Amino acid sequence: MTLAEAINNQRALFLGAGILLLSIIFQLWRSSSRRSSPLPLPPGSYGLPFFGETLQFLYTQRRNLSWTFVDDRVSVYGEIFKTHLFGVPTVLFSNPAGNKMIFTSENKLCHVAWPPSIVNVLGKRALIALTGDEAKSLRKALMTFLRPEALQVYTGRVNKSAQSFLEENWRGRSEVKVFPLLKRFIFRIACELLMSRYNRQEQEMLEKPFSTMVHGQMQLPIRLPGTRYSKAIVAANLLRSQFQLWIEERKRDLASGKGLPDDDMLSCLLTYVSENGTPLSDEDIKDNILLMLFAGHDTSTLVTALALRYLALNPDIFDAVYRENKEILEEKGHGKPLSWADIQKMKLSWRVVQETLRLQPPSQGSFRKVIQTFEYNGFRIPNAWKLYWSVNSTHRNAKYFEEPDKFDPSRFEGAGPAPCTFVPFGGGARMCPGNEFARMVIMVLLHHIVIHFSWTLVDPHEIITVGCSLRPKVLSEKSFKPSSITDSGSQMHGSCIGLSTQPTAMPSISRSQTSLTRHVLREQGQPLTHLSLLEGALECAQEMNLLAW
Numbered sequence: 001m002t003l004a005e006a007i008n009n010q011r012a013l014f015l016g017a018g019i020l021l022l023s024i025i026f027q028l029w030r031s032s033s034r035r036s037s038p039l040p041l042p043p044g045s046y047g048l049p050f051f052g053e054t055l056q057f058l059y060t061q062r063r064n065l066s067w068t069f070v071d072d073r074v075s076v077y078g079e080i081f082k083t084h085l086f087g088v089p090t091v092l093f094s095n096p097a098g099n100k101m102i103f104t105s106e107n108k109l110c111h112v113a114w115p116p117s118i119v120n121v122l123g124k125r126a127l128i129a130l131t132g133d134e135a136k137s138l139r140k141a142l143m144t145f146l147r148p149e150a151l152q153v154y155t156g157r158v159n160k161s162a163q164s165f166l167e168e169n170w171r172g173r174s175e176v177k178v179f180p181l182l183k184r185f186i187f188r189i190a191c192e193l194l195m196s197r198y199n200r201q202e203q204e205m206l207e208k209p210f211s212t213m214v215h216g217q218m219q220l221p222i223r224l225p226g227t228r229y230s231k232a233i234v235a236a237n238l239l240r241s242q243f244q245l246w247i248e249e250r251k252r253d254l255a256s257g258k259g260l261p262d263d264d265m266l267s268c269l270l271t272y273v274s275e276n277g278t279p280l281s282d283e284d285i286k287d288n289i290l291l292m293l294f295a296g297h298d299t300s301t302l303v304t305a306l307a308l309r310y311l312a313l314n315p316d317i318f319d320a321v322y323r324e325n326k327e328i329l330e331e332k333g334h335g336k337p338l339s340w341a342d343i344q345k346m347k348l349s350w351r352v353v354q355e356t357l358r359l360q361p362p363s364q365g366s367f368r369k370v371i372q373t374f375e376y377n378g379f380r381i382p383n384a385w386k387l388y389w390s391v392n393s394t395h396r397n398a399k400y401f402e403e404p405d406k407f408d409p410s411r412f413e414g415a416g417p418a419p420c421t422f423v424p425f426g427g428g429a430r431m432c433p434g435n436e437f438a439r440m441v442i443m444v445l446l447h448h449i450v451i452h453f454s455w456t457l458v459d460p461h462e463i464i465t466v467g468c469s470l471r472p473k474v475l476s477e478k479s480f481k482p483s484s485i486t487d488s489g490s491q492m493h494g495s496c497i498g499l500s501t502q503p504t505a506m507p508s509i510s511r512s513q514t515s516l517t518r519h520v521l522r523e524q525g526q527p528l529t530h531l532s533l534l535e536g537a538l539e540c541a542q543e544m545n546l547l548a549w
């Protein structure tokens with residue numbers, strides 16, 4: 001071999017080795033980059049530009065068919081899917097594991113995220129506006145009033161008010177409109193238990209601004225004179241000014257030993273001191289009284305009204321509930337007020353309410369904001385996206401509830417539904433803190449109504465629509481009549497929740513229940529084709545813009 005050939009061979013060798021080395025490096029880089037490449041996003045569609053899938057979301061919510069939005073997509077993409085709602089990419093979880101993940105991830109992977117329009121009206125110190133330690137600490141303060149041991153004391157007061165309310169507004173009437181009446185009663189109870197305002201004039205004085213506030217916070221957040229949103233802000237400030245006067249009055253009373261710390265929520269909050277020795281500010285107290293009034297009002301009213309409706313549609317269950325309540329009454333002796341312990345004995349009555357909450361949950365679900373990118377079930381969930389857990393997607397799923405459209409309180413016997421399938425109050429750190437309060441008020445009312453009256457529906461075709469917040473949208477109200485007389489001897493004409501006379505809504509009660517009604521019913525099911533698509537879309541578009549997330 002000549003020298004030149006040897007050099008050439010060496011060059012070829014170096015070249016070959018270099019190529020080999022480069023290809024090894026390239027392979028290593030490829031496999032490492034494959035390993036570190038991000039996981040896929042969940043499947044799903046972002047829908048239309050700008051609107052996303054918000055119109056479809058609101059459209060099904062308004063028609064009280066929110067689970068169909070979820071079911072349609074689950075059948076295509078699976079139980080976790082992405083969508084685009086209120087201007088933000090959103091991952092929707094529709095199974096118990098997804099619910100559990102959201103409930104247990106507060107402040108770790110995500111935190112609660114309410115529409116700014118609602119937060120602005122209720123105030124920056126309201127619990128729903130706070131996250132992390134601030135939320136934890138405030139929740140602790142609110143629980144001094146809402147915890148079951150404290151509520152026991154208030155049962156007697158609710159009992160007394162319920163009796164006088166029914167006496168004044170129901171007895172002897174041939175027909176009553178239940179939903180507005182219950183609304184008034186629950187507002188009255190809130191004024192009494194939150195701030196000890198027993199005076200009817202004072203309660204009525206608060207009602208108007210309260211209603212302006214509730215309606216306006218669901219509107220376009222434009223602060224121009226005359227807009228509903230502006231009126232809501234003004235109304236909320238008016239209420240705050242009134243609360244401020246009562247706060248000062250109460251501070252004086254407490255200082256002079258006139259009041260007790262657990263007299264009502266106002267006193268509980270005024271005497272609360274956190275672990276590090278800080279009391280709540282007046283702003284904390286005012287914003288959270290507003291929040292309590294708002295969060296507990298339509299929700300409890302709706303559930304009570306609908307439970308009465310289901311009882312009218314299911315006479316056998318009504319009879320059993322009546323017997324249960326009568327036994328409790330006989331056991332304790334007539335004339336004695338209902339106590340917290342009696343409420344614990346109302347097992348079937350509570351199952352009726354639970355089944356009502358399953359079929360018609362006042363809250364349809366809620367949003368969270370992702371605070372750090374994370375992986376879930378092989379998918380990447382990016383930072384700043386929203387998460388949504390939907391109450392109805394498990395409540396109406398045959399996998400977890402056999403014959404899901406059937407009203408059947410016996411599902412709640414024994415161990416009841418599987419964990420994270422029945423979630424009307426949410427779960428985890430942001431679970432509704434008012435659930436026991438709501439239970440107490442609803443059960444006391446139900447007891448007195450069942451014991452003294454029986455009823456049938458005037459219009460069994462009533463339609464319930466739901467806004468996209470806690471507050472159900474009731475389009476109009478009709479009443480329902482009694483068909484029989486109970487042992488009280490008085491014939492009660494009850495009425496139910498507001499009914500929609502608009503042909504744009506779907507019936508809310510499933511066909512399977514019609515056979516159980518006491519009346520011969522017309523065929524239910526005004527078809528969805530009655531709905532003008534344009535009208536529906538405009539309504540929803542309006543609502544979407546108004547909420548302005």
Ligand code: HEM
Pocket residue numbers: 112127128139291292295296297299300303361362363365366367424425426427429430431432433434435437438
């Ligand atoms: C049947 C009646 C009620 C139902 C179905 C209900 C349901 C709910 C739901 C689903 C949430 C949201 C949970 C989440 O974001 O994950 C919530 C939050 C809340 N509820 Fe209720 N609620 C009811 C009654 C009440 C009552 C009577 C009060 C107060 C007296 C109340 C006070 C609150 C508050 C303060 C929050 C915010 C909690 C937070 O952000 O940490 N609720 N409720």
